[in-house]
Each structure stands twice: as structure tokens, then as C-alpha cells.
Amino acid sequence: MPPTDHLRVADFGTVSPLRSQTLWHAIADGVSAGGPPTLSFLRPRRPYVSIGYHRRMSEVDVDECARRGWPVYRRMVGGGPVYLDDGQLFFQITVPMRAVPPSRPRALRWLLAPVIDAYRAVGVDAEIDDRLEIVVGDRKVCGYGAGQIGDAAIVVGNLIETFDHDAAAAVLRVPSPEARAELARLMRRYVAATPADPAAFRDAAIAAFAARLAVEPRAGELTGTELTRLDELDRRFVDPAWLAGPDRPAPAAWQVKVRAGVFAFAASDGRTTIMAGVDGGRLVGVRLSDPTLNGATAAVQSSLLGLDLASAATTLENSGAGGRRLSSLLRLAEPRRS
């Protein structure tokens, strides 16, 4: 149970991209230090990119972001690089770690259940699927990340009122224009906006989280300690060393998750190239290039659609030398990363 009798509610309105990250990190420090559980809301004034704690900066097309004037910030919670703009209302629920179940999947379901209540209160038939994605049908309608900051657990998510799929695809590094097109196609297919009334969503979320925590909601602001921490975080988040993140080896192939279980994939050995869209382990889009396939490319591509990754690799192995090269490349796909 939370240590206090109320849920602090902090609605920051529209803020700078930097503050749209650092505000809730400061709150997490405050909750970790004994502050009340807090539900906060904000909206970034202009577009930017946020990258998850463990992710490589090489996943972001930093040149394109710079060209568009969109900053990039590294957050302390999980998930991949994402595009954010003022068409998305962001919420953050921050509670003491001891209040949540000591199992990540259970903790997420516990913290996301009030979000589902809020969606349904505004007429969106959302649910949490088996992969812990918030969906309507098979389309993701909420991006979220979670983390433990000190002794606080936080989940950050968004009500997507409008979504610029092309911008979301543009900020990610891709190996080719075709890969970007496939990525954008998958995003349009599997990520949907839910243009609900944001004020009604906010009010419903406040009621749902207060009920979950069995406390009364109460409007609140940052404490002096949190404001001091906010200044520190403002400096840290623009520090190139923080933005660079951990030094991790690059994967053997390019892969971008669109929603849980759905990813775009591409690999090349310089002579042979494969690009694919994968949903639930099955190929939903394939583009092959190998000089030895000659006129058979289209037929081979068609034969792979709908196959699971292992079967597709086996099929390619039976398609000559080029097929064997393609099979080796396809085996670099990592469904567990999706």
C-alpha cells in the first residue's frame, strides 16, 4: 500500500521536449524519497525523439532528427526509440516499489489496468494482450515504458490522439529506403491513434488510479527537492555522455519492433539482401535481392509469405546458392527482440 492517504495529481500542460522527460524523472526521485504516489500528465510543445535506457543511439537517424530540429533525449525507462509530438498526451504513474507486485509482468498489468479503465471510459475498447501490449484488436494504441528509479516504480505511456507514422519511421535509422517504407507500412498497419477527448481520458485515469491505490486524488505540484532535482536532470539529459548510453555491440542485422510480436527486419552480406516484415513469427512482407535468383525473385518472395521464420529459412535453403545465402541472413532475425 502507498505510504500516504492521497494520490498526487500533477498536470503540467504543454511543456518543452526536455521538460516532458525530466519532470517525471524528478517526480520519480520524489516518490522514491517518500513522496506520495503521483499521476502526472504533460504534452510536448514540439516534436522530439526519446530513446530507451539500454538502447543504442545508432538506432536513431540523428542526422535526420538534426535536420528537422528535433532533439533526442535518453530516458531511464525501457523500450525503444520513439517519436513524440503534441498529438500525444503523456501520462506517468509513479508509486513506491513496495506497492507493486515483485514480478515485472504482474507489476505492469497491475499498473496498466487503470489505463485500460480510462480508455474504456472514453469509448476506446482497449485491452492488454498476451504480450503486454495495449491494443484495440491487433493494433497498438499506447506506447509505454517502465522502470524502477530508486525505490519508485514508474510507467510512462501515451494517449495517441494523432500519430504521424511517417515521422515515426523517419527518425529511425534504416538500411535502405525500402526498409523505411516497409517500416512505415507496418506502423500504419499495427499502430493506431485513438482520438478520444484528452480531458475525459485524464479525468478517468485519475479516478481509476485513485481506486487502484485506494486513496483520494489531490492536485499537487513539485516539491522544492524535486525542483532542485529537475534542474540537475535538465543538465544531465543534454549531456552527450548521458545521451550516448551504454556501449553495446551492434547486432548482425537491422531490426525494429513496431509492436510486440511485429517487427521489420533487414540483413545483407553485400551481395545478397533480405528485407522482411514479421508478425507473430510469420512473414507478412518479403523483399529479396541476389544476383543468382534471376527471374525467380518474385516467385520465391511469394512462396515465403505466411511462413514462419524457420520454414522460410528452410524453403530458401532449397533455392540454390542464392537461396542459401538468403537463408543464412534470415536466420539472423531475432523474434525474442520483438
Next chain:
Amino acid sequence: MNPEEDHPVSDLTIEGFAVRADLAYDLERHMWVADRDDGRLRVGMDTLGVETSGTLAHLDFVDVGTVLERGEPFGTLEAEKFVGPLVAPVAGVVVAVNTAVTDDPGVVEREPFDGGWMIEISPSAGATDIAELVRGVDAITERFRARVAEYRRDGVLAE
């Protein structure tokens, strides 16, 4: 502390979870600790910790040479888009990290006691925290079983 002297190496299954009786455990932090011949302690995550983490996506460890107190983070783990600290079960200096698991966190799920080790620590001289670890077949079985029962009672694990 050398569990191999006190007990034969043995693989146990406790409430459906694989447990090695030749290791010592910090069951609050879900970490196992193994003696190395050179005085180092090897640290990894126990199977209950693996189960409650979800699918491991990323691991990151502090640098070799980092001095740790018991209870301090020695790294971070991301599973289900949830980032959290990995907490040291004993105090000491980090003398090795396992890059095989940072490259492929799935190794921790597949081989939690072998290839899935995380860091090695040179324990602090005179440290008493090592004595607080759970060791021995009887104690491990009792405490591990109690932990699983607690998690099932609280709905953390399925019945």
C-alpha cells in the same frame, strides 16, 4: 564458505524451479553466489528471479573495478520494457563481467547457473554479508519453498 565441501553438487527442483544446492543464495534479491577457486565470488540470478523478470531484453553491468556495497546496483536489467537494478548480494570489487549475457540476455534464461553468470566479485576483507547468504540443502529448500509459497499466495506466481 565453500558449499562444495559441505554438500555434494546436486541439482534440485523445488516447487518446479531448478535450484543448485552447491551455491549460496540471497533470496530477497534473487541472486546466487558461487565460490571460485581463486577467492572470487561468481554472481548470477536465481530461477525465481528469472521467472518473475519476464523475457530478458537487455542487461548492463558496472565497469570492472567498481566497488560495491551489499544492496547496491551492479547493473541494470530490462524485461517487458521495464528497467530495474540488479542488486549486489555481497560487498566487494567487481573483477569480471560476463559479456556473453550482455550480448545475449537469453543465456540467463537458458543457463541461469552456468553460462548465465553475471559478474565476479572479489569480496571485501572481513565482510560479514557472505555469512548471511542461504546455503545448504535443507536451508535452501526451506527458504526457497517459502518464497515460492509467498509469491503464489500474493498472486505473483500462478498457482
